[in-house]
Amino acid sequence: MAAADLGTAEWERSKITNQDLNLLKKLGITTKPKAVCFPSEESYPAPPMGYRVSFVDHLIRGLSTPIHPFLRGLLFVYGLQLHHLTPNSILHISIFITLCEAFLGVSPNWALWKRIFFCRRNGSPNVAYNIGGVVISIRSTANYFDVKLPDSVQGWRKRWLYIREENHGCAEDNIPPFDGAEKILRRRSWDAEATEEERTSTEALMTRIHELQNTRGKELSGIQIIVYFLKSRVQPLQARKFPLWKYTGNEDVDRLSVDLEVKDLEKLVRKITSLSKKDSIPSSCRVKPYSAAHALPKNHPNLVSLPPLPEGGEVEERTVISNDNQEASSFVNEPADSRKSAGSAEKDAASEDTTSAQSPPPADSPKNKRKRGDVEDSGTSKPEEAAPLPQKAAYDPYLASIISSADKAKADAAGVEDLRKRLHTAETSLSDHIAAQSAREEAIRKRLTTQSRRFVARTAQEFQLDEPANDPLLDALSFLEVHGSEAREGIDQAKAGLSRLFPYFFPKKEEPATFLNLAKCFNPSEDLGLRVRHENMKVAVENTVALVADSQQSIDWSKVGDTDQIEQSRWRSLIKAAKPNTRKILAYIGIKPSSTPSSSKPEV
Template identity: 85%
Template sequence: MAAADLGTAEWERSKITNQDLNLLKKLGITTKPKAVCFPSEESYPAPPMGYRVSFVDHLIRGLSTPIHPFLRGLLYVYGLQLHHLTPNSILHISIFITLCEAFLGVSPNWALWKRIFFCRRNGSPNVAYNIGGVVISIRSTADYFDVKLPDSVQGWRKRWLYIREENHGCAEDNIPPFDGAEKILRRRSWDAEATEEERTSTEALMTRIHELQNTRGKELSGIQIIVYFLKSRVQPLQARKFPLWKYTGNEDVDRLSVDLEVKDLERLVRKITSLSKKDSIPSSCRVKPYSATHALPKPVIKDLLRIGAQFVGYREYANKAEEKLAEANDRANTLAQQLEQSEKARKKAESDAIDARAEADKAKADAAGVEDLRKRLHTAETSLSDHIAAQSAREEAIRKRLTTQSRRFVARTAQEFQLDEPANDSLLDALSLLEVHGSEAREGIDQAKAGLSRLFPYFFPKKEEPATFLDLAKCFNPSEDLGLRVRHENMKVAVENTVALVAHSQQSIDWSKVGDTDQIEQSRWRSLIKAAKPNTRKILAYIGIKPSSTPSSSKPEV
């Protein structure tokens, strides 16, 4: 089963730490104004105008703008973008360029590169990466340096940023525009090997590489090459004014910063390689690199004689070439005359082209205006459709509420009404029916008010007619306790009758003491009540009150 390509799903919000920022500052990468732009909250790169997407781990391994022509060529030949390459791949290219310029004394060579490196897809059987989806590897048959790279660089995909695009007087130095959705397609160039002619022309360079690695006491290692370009403070992958074999030291125009402190240099070397704290970091190279103070060696006399002898057999060819050159000059003169004659036509064609371009631009602007109007019309139509749908839903909700109110009215009044002339509109018909119910309710209320106005004076002659039924109900519900009032009235009558009977019997009683019941205990009071029952029945019967069957044991209400 083919591996799934993650594509844009790999990108997430950039997470660059203060430690990363300090490292970029020490390396001089962020010293130029606006050289670097950091993302804000976007989770997918959207580089501003004039910027390209890069990574912190690419920059600390030798990348800078404008990019080196050799790197630009590799991206073109392999069909890649910068984010397709892993940090280890970037470091391989930096080491190769440094090796060629500083230790071989040649420009980076495509034929030599093919003898040493090839490309392969990065991923697993189930997942194919887009960010870092291509790995540059050393051929198993190549006699090359052991660079001691880490197996993987943790978290490098999250440390992305924008670097300002620059050129070195040529558009070829520009980084290809960012396209995060572009899929990686394997090309034949990934596995391209050097031709027999290329192998012959680079055999001396491969021999020199073997000597650099194996000369006793002067062995050159991949770590030494890394240390050299980090100490020189020149980014190998940057297009420079001069190659490294003309490096002038601290005053070199291509340096990005001052020398790194020893601890910072060692920490950086361990960061980009697999060396641990126990491994020592070389302070210099055992082989002196070429520079302005250590110039390239001049060709030996034997090589000069060999080169000169190669031209002896070409004298006859040179004479024929002179004759052909004369013929070419005559043809060139004729063409010059024709060109001069057609100058007016060319100028007219240029003028016509300018006019046509202006008309095309105007047509594009008009088309853009029409497209904008079309989009606005589509938006308005969509908004109107949404509004109509919302209005229909609202009308349906209103109709349901009106229908519910009509059903409740019918349930309470036991009356049903039919419209004489329905509008055949559910909303209007429900509203009309509710109006009928409302008219019926208002008529009933008016009739109730009229009846109340005629009956109220008979029940409450001294009160003003209330405005609402709630006020009417309050008239029938006084605030005082009527039951208690009745009991008080009955007791008053009973006491008055009892006093009248005692007075009639002509008995002498101290009535001030009779009313003082608080001094009598509860048990005493009950015994007195019990003793008084027979006389109480007689008194109640005498005054015409039927006695209660349940005796009272409570104290009297005075």
């Protein structure tokens, strides 16, 4: 029974949490302007111009743009898009590139890759996934690192977003345009093995991998490789200026962020592997990786072998073998990402598929015939009678041409029908996208209009646009900009006024740096004006007493301070008598009286 291809039904509204956003920020992925764009309410990806669809779980496993040429070659030769690969598959590629560049001292090698990895369809005989529909697995015959990947990554398909495609003006870094309806077709390259010449050229690399794993006291593990590229803060799947064997440390130009804290690093390693809280996380590699501080040996060979790229035209390895939707035997479940299940998947499926697709049936040898004869003679089974072979009809060129023309017409009709279906699907998708965009613009316009009405209600100021664009969205935005300019101007004027008043009310304090803190100073529970008046009165009394003392007259100060003995009428007459000398006293104190409130700072 053919497996049901979920296709677009797998997509739903993105559910990215604040924890995911904080993790991307710590990793330095979202710090670059416009590097990431988050979906709003759409339930099916509609990436803006210049963006591609990706997942949070892909980014934290080493993916970044522009993508590495090796990853671009894998996507091309396997006929895949980014969303076809599972998170564990992305991590496999990151580990392989880090291993090649930092520990083998070579560029990622396509021939070496084919000796270690192969592809399988992810799903079951009844369900074929589109998102994460392909699993990259380790061959059972390859003596490779035990990576300790999780059997499954929960909920990763729901955490999708848009990443900005960067190519530095070079097509070699391009990501294939997103097509959520594109079916996954099994290709010859999925099972491609290294040729005899490639095996000979990469034998030294395989020997070095075995040494890295088995040198006593200096064993290298898959977890150590993961820890290394996470600590270096360089994304392995990004096209970089320099390979990892030229890594310069904290000042490296390809670093995305500063070093992660130890607790964040350990938490991330446990998140992308099967390690639990009880398992220890290695703080460093037992094998010193190549870098600028640990240069490659002299005359170190660098074997360059990249997957076929689209610039080279179609390659034989991309030949479509079959549609996996009709081949239940080629499906494996997602746990095949782990080392253990990869071997069993290859044993069960690779031998059958590879033999049937690439190798002819074995010829009957005398030994085989003898075995069949033994079985027949033993009576355990009854051989079927051989049916007579039909006689081969004579070749008729005219009949052959008619059959060929009919087959061609059928193929053309099928092609036209397929194009019609694709065009209808594209039109439907475009209509849905336009409708979603219109609804989004209407919601934005309503929100902008509401904000404009609130501003008018608070400020009692309504504006008219000089040159309206007759576009509801743009006009609403223009009104909001006008209101915002008016509000900013009012805030600036208020700040300037409060700054001038601040020294009078707070003579001993330094003026706050922000307007919010400045405004808070003028909203205490006490009466600031009364406090200022009391301070001024205190200054006046102290200065007056000082002048009286300077007159060198004998004064009974106990009676001077006893204000209860002074009658109001007597006090007024004394004040009136003192007025002629007020200006002299004020001038001596340093205060110049005027008809307007003084702007000088009072002395305390």
